[in-house]
Amino acid sequence: MAETTNSPNNSGERTSRNFLEEIMDNDLQSGRHTSVLTRFPPEPNGYLHIGHAKSITVNFGLALKYGGATNLRFDDTNPVTEETEYVESIRNDVRWLGYTWKDEFYASDYFEQLFGFALKLIRDGLAYVDDSTSEEIAAMKGTPTRPGTDSPYRSRSPQENEDLFRSMRAGEFPDGSRTLRARIDMSSPNMLMRDPIIYRIKHAHHHRTGDQWCIYPTYDFAHGQSDAIENITHSICTLEFMSHRELYNWFIEKLGLFPSRQYEFARLNLSYTIMSKRKLLQLVNEKYVDGWDDPRMPTISGLRRRGYTPKSIREFCSRIGVAKRDNLIDVSLLEFCAREDLNKISQRRMVVFDPVKVVITNWPEGTVEELESENNPEDSNGGNRIVPMSREIFIERDDFMEDAPKKYFRLSPGKSVRLKSAYIITCEDFQKDEHGTITEIHCTYHPDSRSGSDTSGIKAKGTLHWVSASHAVNVEVRDYDRLFRVENPAEEEGDFLDYVNPDSLRVIPVALAEPALLEDARNATDSDDRLHYQFLRKGYYYADLSSTAEKLIFNQTVGLRDTWAKINK
């Protein structure tokens, strides 16, 4: 659906659109195209990351907006790096993000057609087989400031080239011994037009075509033609492919194909992380993280495991916009989008991370009171849950201070606080061990201050989360910090691994949770039933993949905004 703020309105007045929307508007208005067909073209050689999410929302989002569709096409022209495992994860991630593709294709579907295209170029005198080594080819290529020189094989006859090319396909030559090159212009200012290699010999097993082929087309000879075969109207890619556009158009023109056009936008860079698939792979292989889906990874699967919602990721991608200038998006925007969504949907629960015992001295021994607490104050239909209260409870260690400054709204001797959804308590006394560590706090509660029917008239500045000692459930909590210590690891000197944050994971092996959390876990029949939580005054949490009712494990999605921590600094 078209947003009024983002497309020409009824009066024809110009409103804000990004440059791709302008192009599509123009193409539709001029009649160049009557509909929009985009494609998302991942190479199955790694897991998708948040940068791909941007590309996905650009491609699928634009098509949706203009009533078109999007194909999912795997760019699988390099058998040595590509695997079925990656294909599966990519399909899963795109679906999870909420998008449905029209057709699923593989560049390898077109290998036979591509071979035919190559033959046509050969017969038209526009391609030749080169016997030069890769070093020789590189040397003859020239440099950006110096033109290249013609290969001695450049003037072979079409017949000889065709025979040789067919022999290449037949497996008569070893890897690297020959290539097929487009015959363009060795002195072009665009290096890519200096007779680019379009086929290479690789006796390698392909994840889909098996051992059917021993020659494989390069990206340049596969991508544009695949677009054209599918009648892709707008082939949207990242900036580094800009100089490939001239070649892209050359093949389409010489081959007389559907006039797909390539447009480039700036890829996403996110502060305190990296987007390079190669480097992400390294983090996985060298065990800096737990796997592609480690919650610290900027991968879609990592974000999912961490508790990000598809909606929050889509919102993020929409907020960052699409343009052509290099960018480094502040990760706080991603976190904002997570909180924005999670605040509305998450179930509130109380979990004490670093417990200290509080004895309520005037609470009758052995009595339990079942209090009710709202599941979500942002959702009036969210219902309530039972929270049991008894004589001994736990509160957070840093919610008590022996000598508190005046701005401290929590518990200290003689002061009163509200226990969330329960009673107001007043601190009467406390005990310390020989190290000065608080071991026990003694309070009295005010029976007429019960939540919802408070007639006590006592004003408590602060409200604390708490759990009943005898009802507490042990859970493991994993808090995360940024994966890298520096804002832009890719730009730093030296090895990026030197900038990995050694404290990116903080495990709290035993935190004490209210019993409702266990109840929830028992009710979840599979992982899709898992709830997003807000642990009160802590942050947003989501059960880890490995979490079970026997062993509850929660990943921190993102912390709550903490203005107190800021003031405290």
Add this chain to the structure above:
RNA sequence: UGCCCGGUCGUCUAAGGGUAGGACAGCGGUUUUUGGUACCGUACGUGGGGGUUCGAAUCCUCCCCGGGCAACCA
């Protein structure tokens, strides 16, 4: 150094010759049984020099800065 892109608050992104606006981050406040949320307020920007014009972020020009291009990767 040749060719190709790009340069607007700290970070992103609008403004297509006519009031430089929005978001995140920051700062200050109000409300609050989460020091959360919500709401209000506030500060901050057109890389530089020339030119065209009544008027320039926008058009021209020179300069400066950043990025890309010399894989049989994509």
